[in-house]
Amino acid sequence: MVRVLESKKNLDYQTIAAEVSQALAVNALERDRLGGIPQEEIELLKKSGLLLLSVPQEYGGIGATWTETYKVVQTLSKADGSLGQLYTNHVTLAVLGEVIGRAGQAEKFYRLTSEQNLFWANALNGRDARLKITPDGNNYLVNGIKSFGTGVAIGDLNVIAAIREGVEAPIIFVLPKDRTGTTYNYDWHNMGQRRTVSGSYTFNNVSVAPEEILGPPLAPESAFPTLIFLVAQLSKTFVYLGIAEGALEAARKYTLTNTRPWMSSGVDKAANDPFILHHYGELWTELQAAIALAERAAQKIDRGWQKSIKLTFEERGEIAIAVSAAKAFAAKAGLEVTNRIFEVTGARATAERYGFDRYWRDLRTFTLHDPVDYKLRDVGNWLLNDIFPTPSQYS
Template identity: 35%
Template sequence: MTVLSTELPRVPYTGNADNAELANWRAVAEQLASNLAADALDRDRKNEQPFAEVRQLREAGLLNLLVPAEFGGAGAHWETAFEVVRILAAADGSISQLLAYHYINQSGIAFYAPVESQAAWWKRTVQGGWLWGDSVNPVDPDLRLTADGDGYRLNGVKRFSTGSGVGEVIVINALVEGGDYDGQILAFVLPRDIEGLEIVDDWDYLGQRLSASNSLNYHNVRLEAGDLLGFVTDEPVSTLLTPGIQLAFANFYLGIAEGALARGKQILLGRKNAWLFSQAETYSQDPIFQRTVGELKARTAAVAALAEKLGRKFDALLSKGAHVTQAERAALAVDIAEAKVVSTEVGVEVANRIFEVTGSSSTANSVGLDLYWRNVRTHSLHDPVDYKKIEVGAYFLRGESQPLSLYT
């Protein structure tokens, strides 16, 4: 078997995004969001695998946003990636989720792969134009990965495998049975068409209908040494992957709230009359409706300020690479948990209460205002937000951090 390096990970993310980088990719994301918004409701209703949407992400250059420039990528920063996720979420939650998970999965190259193999992986993802899906849902029983000669055999089932239906590759993590790495967790990268992998097109949920979050059945799938990405360890910098996805979620929920507000504003301004007991000429001039919108807008702005601050903070800590301490990692994870709490609650509240100012006519299926609520309500159940509150409280009161997991 191939012997993997035990050298500390080489994380290629350094420094912070400048205004030019942010402005450039903000413009790219806004243009794509405009395109996606035009038919988001129709595509949601069709509930088809989003191959065409992934092609748009690829053509916009967003799949390689975080790939180091030396390997053909944009060499951008996580702050920029989080903002792109936020902008796209305002238009199409499903595609925003696909991209957010892609960034996390692709970054496994930096967090898991040995130094000597990282360059090859970065080049392969750029040359192949890969979207990275995953199959790591920890609430399902672990996959069974057994050593088999110079490779491995993989069996089992994983639900909620985001991007698996459309990604060129899929990341899996599994505990090894037997062989040189018995008892260790390894990360592998599988092509979507690998023999023995059954992709079950069963994602038929309330929202996020185009996130390609299928169930996967592994039937004695053969994995070779070349499919092995690296070890999944508790090295502090490597475990920043989980706070990273949680911060992506916060930006995702924030973007949905901003999208619901923008659509609600459009509908409200289009109402030409006013409530029969109102002294105002139009609904948008009525203080009652202005108050509701003002409250929702202010809360959303507060979440935005926190999300932007944490995007910069995430990049700053990543810049320390292998020198990140466990204490620093824990502190940032709690900061991000705070953002996860307030973004979840604001996202759900805004997507729900926007109907209070748009009226009964806005509940028509043709309007599609429900798409924001369906999307944020579906994904905000990914992991119970109450546990994030406990995480924040335990750290604040006693300095206690949660055990490492794919959720904390």
């Protein structure tokens, strides 16, 4: 049974997150096979109170730091990579009003989220320019298709990006659930992250009111509005880490109970096989290093967040390097873990009933969100040429 966060003081939300994770783990394999809409998962999140984690206390939320929030993301992702992605998007999207909103939007969306316990989702794919927004009297109309709309089919509030002719930057707006004219195309059939409903959405004369458009930010000259990109990038890193932790934990249990030592090992159980011990030692060490690197970057995110509009672009650049390094290394370590667990579990562990392949499928799918190579290039460019990454949705 999952407890509910009834008080905003002295909360043990890490314990709540662990209980949610354990509850989801029971039928995670079956949900992965089915794909579809993550109704069960989102309802469990709502009942737990964890949707309010990144909402400040003065607006009825929990007010956790990013370091604390990321650990909850990691815990949830151990059981279910899809839910980890949905949740990490939510906690980031819920604060958008504070970083890119105009006067009053932060307060409006924080209170709305807290009072109605709302789940946020998005269709922000900056590389898909098919969705257009045009003036229509006092309002706007949105038409076209947007891909990678993670969670929009079940989102209470959905952050959408559309192109307006003559305007360089995409227009970002917030739509409530079931706005007339929005249709999910049920075309997310990928090998991993199968419960994120990250397919495409068709918009047919969808009306958008001026007050639903986010921004412009209160301090556009500050680096603070661009910090949200790094907050989001690092949040994905903790999903990687959670998936890898879940894989290693599942493999360990299997090795201790099912794996047999090789016939020429000279030992009577797999837990004493020297090569199995070596592999586990190597994988655990790599994963701990990735976690440490990510936690260091999270602390930098927190310090930058506290500076708010006083954050300089140089300070932002230093955070970007830490996040790029952490994300690249977490992807590498996580893929090593999720691939090599079969070397320490054996041939029988490939049976479909165990579903150990879902960890690799989820991580391989999600780590393709944006190329790791460009993260490493940015780190190298800073190290050799003293050049920070140019702020963007991915850096």
